[in-house]
Amino acid sequence: MFEFEIKPTEANRWWERNTPLGVLMNRLMLLLIVAPIVLVFIEYYAWSFVVFVLMVPYGFFVRHLAVRAVRDYLSSHPESIEEFETHGIISS
Numbered sequence: 001m002f003e004f005e006i007k008p009t010e011a012n013r014w015w016e017r018n019t020p021l022g023v024l025m026n027r028l029m030l031l032l033i034v035a036p037i038v039l040v041f042i043e044y045y046a047w048s049f050v051v052f053v054l055m056v057p058y059g060f061f062v063r064h065l066a067v068r069a070v071r072d073y074l075s076s077h078p079e080s081i082e083e084f085e086t087h088g089i090i091s092s
Helices: 006-018 020-041 045-074 076-087
Strands: none
Touching: 006 020, 006 045, 020 076, 045 076
């Protein structure tokens, strides 16, 4: 179909601004950042470590979903390819 490279960071920013699911998934990431700190204050050290360890794979998962969302959007709206190139989300 189309050959282009999608930048995961930029795709995640677009996904967060334009879709409700993107907003939800990124807000959950903020929860994963705050939760270990709160768990340490209430002395649940093991749970804090578990949540902290899950933060990194969840971040990669969110970026993967963002790239898929951009790819799906561009497959159904090919007229937006130039706009995405201009914003730096994709490169040919």
